[in-house]
Amino acid sequence: MKERSNFTSKLGFVLAAAGSAVGLGNIWRFPYLAAKYGGGIFLLVYLILAVTFGFTIMLTEVALGRKTKLSAVEAFHKLDKNFGFIGYITCAVPIIIFPYYCVIGGWVVKYLTVYITGAGTSASQDGFFGSFISKPVEPVVWLSVFIFLTAAVVFLGVEKGIEKVSKWMMPILAVLSVAIAVYGLTIPGALDGVIYYIKPDFSRFSPTTVLAALGQLFYSMSLAMGIMITYGSYMKKQDNLEASVRQIELFDTAIAFIAGLMIIPAVFAFSGGDESILQAGPTLMFVTLPKVFNSMKIGTIIGVLFFVLVLFAALTSAISLMETIVSIFQDKLKWNRHVLCLIVMVFAIIVGIPSSLGFGIWDQVKIIGMSILDFFDFLSNSVIMPIVALATCLFVGFIIKPSAIVDEVKESSEFKSQKWYTVMIKWIAPICIIAILISSVLSALGYMSI
Ligand code: PHE
Numbered sequence: 001m002k003e004r005s006n007f008t009s010k011l012g013f014v015l016a017a018a019g020s021a022v023g024l025g026n027i028w029r030f031p032y033l034a035a036k037y038g039g040g041i042f043l044l045v046y047l048i049l050a051v052t053f054g055f056t057i058m059l060t061e062v063a064l065g066r067k068t069k070l071s072a073v074e075a076f077h078k079l080d081k082n083f084g085f086i087g088y089i090t091c092a093v094p095i096i097i098f099p100y101y102c103v104i105g106g107w108v109v110k111y112l113t114v115y116i117t118g119a120g121t122s123a124s125q126d127g128f129f130g131s132f133i134s135k136p137v138e139p140v141v142w143l144s145v146f147i148f149l150t151a152a153v154v155f156l157g158v159e160k161g162i163e164k165v166s167k168w169m170m171p172i173l174a175v176l177s178v179a180i181a182v183y184g185l186t187i188p189g190a191l192d193g194v195i196y197y198i199k200p201d202f203s204r205f206s207p208t209t210v211l212a213a214l215g216q217l218f219y220s221m222s223l224a225m226g227i228m229i230t231y232g233s234y235m236k237k238q239d240n241l242e243a244s245v246r247q248i249e250l251f252d253t254a255i256a257f258i259a260g261l262m263i264i265p266a267v268f269a270f271s272g273g274d275e276s277i278l279q280a281g282p283t284l285m286f287v288t289l290p291k292v293f294n295s296m297k298i299g300t301i302i303g304v305l306f307f308v309l310v311l312f313a314a315l316t317s318a319i320s321l322m323e324t325i326v327s328i329f330q331d332k333l334k335w336n337r338h339v340l341c342l343i344v345m346v347f348a349i350i351v352g353i354p355s356s357l358g359f360g361i362w363d364q365v366k367i368i369g370m371s372i373l374d375f376f377d378f379l380s381n382s383v384i385m386p387i388v389a390l391a392t393c394l395f396v397g398f399i400i401k402p403s404a405i406v407d408e409v410k411e412s413s414e415f416k417s418q419k420w421y422t423v424m425i426k427w428i429a430p431i432c433i434i435a436i437l438i439s440s441v442l443s444a445l446g447y448m449s450i
Pocket residue numbers: 020021022023024025026097101219220221222317318320321
């Protein structure tokens with residue numbers, strides 16, 4: 001059999017995995033959650049959870065992949081024949097997410113072209129976004145362009161495609177985010193926004209702060225969707241696993257933090273300190289920011305740079321989703337990568353179309369009160385992902401035992417956090433996950449607001 005592909009270096013692995021982790025979640029979701037849940041206090045809670053909980057789950061997934069050299073669907077089965085079903089549930093997540101993630105990716109490509117063609121002012125007009133996403137055809141065209149770009153990279157394979165692209169996109173992404181943040185901070189009034197972002201407001205601390213941070217952490221670090229298992233399966237045995245996981249987390253959290261600095265102070269100054277605008281959520285990026293850019297002297301340039309940054313973030317995440325799906329079928333059916341790429345590409349366009357139409361001609365279609373895209377998002381992030389994470393923790397904690405993971409980590413280095421890891425994976429992480437699962441279901445049913 002053909003030997004499994006590998007990332008050629010630890011850096012290649014770290015940047016590709018960070019590419020998956022850094023996505024739309026970091027750029028629009030993190031800043032607005034931080035604004036909503038008390039600024040500095042949210043940052044602090046998030047940070048503590050990242051180095052404890054996030055570290056535990058990510059390390060587990062990467063180790064499962066590297067140990068078995070298989071993607072999620074086969075990895076669980078290989079370690080224990082009775083628990084192969086966890087692999088199947090895990091696979092459902094990227095298959096559900098990929099099509100609708102590409103719908104949003106398509107919007108990003110559209111906005112980038114609007115700014116590149118110098119039409120940024122039109123994007124800042126009221127109604128621009130709403131009228132664009134409700135069109136039947138245009139968003140589908142952009143969705144297809146985005147999927148095509150993603151597929152081109154996955155088609156080229158792990159070393160020549162994913163690793164190469166991550167190695168140049170991720171550093172550019174980091175530089176752009178710092179540059180835009182620094183420019184934003186020079187706007188008069190922006191410093192008050194920085195204080196609003198960073199200063200802890202303890203009065204806003206509540207258990208929901210922890211739950212919101214935990215939910216964000218999952219999504220942001222691409223956990224519980226088989227991605228880190230797949231990428232781990234391409235990692236070399238001699239590359240330091242513990243250090244790599246720490247670096248991925250650091251990269252992801254740093255970009256989320258800088259995204260906050262990039263967005264919150266600028267919007268704060270623009271809106272004269274109106275918090276409700278910051279807490280508007282999803283529309284922040286496509287509706288409010290274009291208005292902010294329009295008020296800047298070099299708004300068109302900032303707009304282009306910003307949407308390049310967002311496009312890179314979205315692309316590297318979409319690539320990881322598509323690679324995970326392709327590798328599942330490669331392992332399972334032993335089909336050719338190129339054929340699979342074409343099939344997954346067509347599948348994603350077809351399944352993405354209803355999510356896109358849900359904002360226009362199909363906006364009457366509601367599933368448990370949600371639009372089609374929101375429903376897919378809810379199903380994957382709030383229901384299946386916590387179940388997968390819980391199953392993974394219990395599988396490692398009680399079936400194959402934490403020592404299986406510990407041994408894998410030790411293949412490449414000492415395991416400094418070994419004791420702590422064992423307690424986390426067996427007890428603390430499962431309890432946290434059960435809390436997320438209960439709260440997200442309650443909030444979907446309208447009993448709680450997150
Ligand atoms: N981690 C990505 C983010 O922060 C989200 C993502 C979702 C990535 C699904 C890959 C797959 O936006």
